[in-house]
Amino acid sequence: MNELMTAIAEHLTIVAISMVFAAIIGIALGVFSYWKPRVGRYIIGIAEIIQTIPSLALLALLMIIFGLGDLTMGVALVLYALLPIIRNTYTSLTELPPYIIDAARGMGMSRQQRLVKVEIPLSIPMIFGGLKVALVNSLSIAVMGVLIGSGGLGYIIYRGIQQRNMDRILLGAIPVVVIALIFDWGMGKAEKRLQKHAR
Amino acid sequence: MRMITFFSKNSEAMFASLGQHIALVLIAVGLGMAIAIPSGVLLTRHKKIAPYFLALAGTVQTIPGLVMLGFALIIMGIGTLPALAVLTIYSILPILRNTYTGITEVQPAYKDAAKGIGMTKRQVLFKVELPLALPTIVSGIRISAVYIVSWATLAGMIGAGGLGDWIWTGLATYNTDYILAGAIPSAILAFAFSALIGLVQKLITPRGLRRNA
Numbered sequence: 001m002n003e004l005m006t007a008i009a010e011h012l013t014i015v016a017i018s019m020v021f022a023a024i025i026g027i028a029l030g031v032f033s034y035w036k037p038r039v040g041r042y043i044i045g046i047a048e049i050i051q052t053i054p055s056l057a058l059l060a061l062l063m064i065i066f067g068l069g070d071l072t073m074g075v076a077l078v079l080y081a082l083l084p085i086i087r088n089t090y091t092s093l094t095e096l097p098p099y100i101i102d103a104a105r106g107m108g109m110s111r112q113q114r115l116v117k118v119e120i121p122l123s124i125p126m127i128f129g130g131l132k133v134a135l136v137n138s139l140s141i142a143v144m145g146v147l148i149g150s151g152g153l154g155y156i157i158y159r160g161i162q163q164r165n166m167d168r169i170l171l172g173a174i175p176v177v178v179i180a181l182i183f184d185w186g187m188g189k190a191e192k193r194l195q196k197h198a199r
Numbered sequence: 200m201r202m203i204t205f206f207s208k209n210s211e212a213m214f215a216s217l218g219q220h221i222a223l224v225l226i227a228v229g230l231g232m233a234i235a236i237p238s239g240v241l242l243t244r245h246k247k248i249a250p251y252f253l254a255l256a257g258t259v260q261t262i263p264g265l266v267m268l269g270f271a272l273i274i275m276g277i278g279t280l281p282a283l284a285v286l287t288i289y290s291i292l293p294i295l296r297n298t299y300t301g302i303t304e305v306q307p308a309y310k311d312a313a314k315g316i317g318m319t320k321r322q323v324l325f326k327v328e329l330p331l332a333l334p335t336i337v338s339g340i341r342i343s344a345v346y347i348v349s350w351a352t353l354a355g356m357i358g359a360g361g362l363g364d365w366i367w368t369g370l371a372t373y374n375t376d377y378i379l380a381g382a383i384p385s386a387i388l389a390f391a392f393s394a395l396i397g398l399v400q401k402l403i404t405p406r407g408l409r410r411n412a
Contacts (some may be wrong), residue, residue, distance in 0.1 A: 052389040054349035057382035060366045064375050136261070143263040144353075147370060161269035161356075173266040175214075180261045183296065 004156065008175055011152035014145065016136045018074045022081035022134055027127060029082070030089025031115065040090060047083040054142055055080070059148050068149035073142065080141055081134035088130030092123035126172040132187040139180045143172075207210055208411040213365070217384055220361035223351045224392070231290030232280045236336065238291075240324065249299060256292045264353045265274050266288070282351070282359030289350050290343045301332030305346025317335025334404045341396035348389040352381065363390070 029047075033040025033127035059076050066072040076195075096119060104118045153172045154192075160168030205214065242249040267285045275281035307329050313327045329336075355363020365381030369375065 045368045049390065052345050052393055053386045054382075054389055056352040056355075056363065056366050057385045060370055060378040061382050063370070064378060080233070083333070095373075108377065124292055140263045143265050154263075155264070157265055157269060161272060164273050166270070166273055169266055169269045176263055176266070177258070177261050181258065182263075 004175070006128065007151065007153045007156050007172065008179075011139070011176075012179070014070055014073055014101075014152060015077065015135065015142050018077035019081060019131070019135055021074070022078045022085060022138075023131060025078065026082050026085025026130070026134075027089050030127075031093065031120075033090045034088065034093040035111070037094075044083075044090065045088060047086050050079050051083045055144060056147070059144055059159065063148045070145070070150045071098045073145040073150035077138045079143060083137055084130040084133040084137075084189060085127070086130075088126045088133075089123065089166055092126035093119055094192060096122055125191060125197075127193050128187070128194055132184065133192060135187070136180050136184045139176060143176060180188050202376060202379055206380060209380060213384065214378055215395050216360065216362050216364060216381075217388065220348070220351055220385065220388060222361075223279070223283065223286060223354070223359060223361050224344060224347045224388075226341065227286035227347050227351070228290045230283075230287045231294055231343055231347075234287070235291045235294035235339075236298050239295045239336075240302065240329075242295075243302045253296060253299065256295055259288065260292045264350050265356075268354060277358040279359055282325040282354035282357055286347050286350055286354060286359075288338050288385060290347050293342040293346070294336065294339040297335045298332065299340075299343075301335030302328050305331045305337070330405055334400055337396060337403060341393060341400065344392040345389050346398060348385060348392055352385050355381075 003070050018060060030116040033043050053061075055076070058079065059072065062072045062076050066075060100122070101114065104114045109117065142150075142152055143154035143157060145152050153176050156172030157169050157176075160166070160170075160172060216329070238252075242252055248352050264285075267288065268282070271281035271285045275284065309327055309331065313323045318326065332404055351359060352363035352366055353365045355361060355365075362381045362385040365377050368382075369377030369381060371378075
């Protein structure tokens with residue numbers, strides 16, 4: 001039981017830390033893509049390409065660069081999380097009704113003020129939606145960390161596979177699925193509430 | 200430089216793995232389509248139970264690949280067959296979901312018009328609903344194919360063959376050459392599938408819908 005709790009804690013910690021980095025980088029790149037759409041198209045294109053790379057391949061490649069351990073897993077999680085966050089941030093910002101931006105401009109707001117006081121607050125529901133997708137995916141991808149010497153629930157699962165022990169696989173797998181479903185459901189609810197609030 | 204010599208020395212074996220990998224993806228996605236498209240159509244005819252089925256399929260999708268492969272290994276043993284079973288299961292959801300949404304989002308006006316000119320239910324499905332939903336269905340197949348290229352490398356763990364073998368060998372022996380020999384072709388294969396199916400998607404979009412898209 002203790003082993004399980006430690007594994008869950010490790011799993012959640014690495015996902016949480018990666019998500020913080022992914023959110024900061026992703027939102028920043030989303031805003032940048034909105035300000036500079038010409039460069040933005042390439043940024044989103046690159047994020048899309050990263051997303052297509054098979055996860056085992058990406059992990060193995062990153063391992064060559066960063067070595068074994070949590071750092072490699074974290075980098076992989078951040079890379080995979082970028083696309084939904086960048087795309088949602090960018091889409092939401094570009095699809096804001098023009099009259100709102102005109103009104104803000106008419107009040108004499110600078111580009112930064114518009115962003116912080118008008119555009120970002122109005123985009124929060126959709127950015128949150130991107131974070132949800134990124135987080136739920138990450139919980140599942142983090143299982144593969146065991147292959148590159150990172151901890152978490154993947155360790156229990158992988159041990160179970162090596163011992164051909166179904167119970168041990170389930171012991172590791174059930175928390176992964178349950179946690180992913182809880183986050184998906186909870187953040188989905190929160191997202192709906194944010195949408196209502198925004199209107 | 201060392202990498203190039205390694206690649207040229209092993210090019211035959213690498214191409215063989217690439218072929219196996221492509222075969223795995225084509226079979227799994229083909230089976231996935233054969234299951235998911237009819238089921239998706241069926242779900243649009245039973246709208247009340249559809250959300251439950253889609254939620255169930257979504258839950259299956261959250262089960263990490265490692266876990267499914269582990270189960271298949273214990274139940275069915277090592278080899279290509281258990282790997283194909285797992286890959287097929289994973290290929291279903293995107294296609295199922297897109298078939299369902301694609302058909303649901305066909306505007307009622309078109310269906311009414313089709314009924315109005317005397318089409319039977321079957322004709323409406325094959326001549327109106329499916330053609331209009333096809334771009335969405337194909338986009339589901341695209342997502343599915345990219346996923347399966349990825350899962351198939353993982354399936355090297357249970358002896359599926361394909362490019363995953365190289366990565367697994369590389370990870371086990373910490374050998375960079377092997378890792379690159381599996382990782383680079385598999386990444387390129389994923390792009391290729393994505394680009395190719397994207398092209399198909401453009402070509403099969405009905406002419407009347409292209410301008411809006």
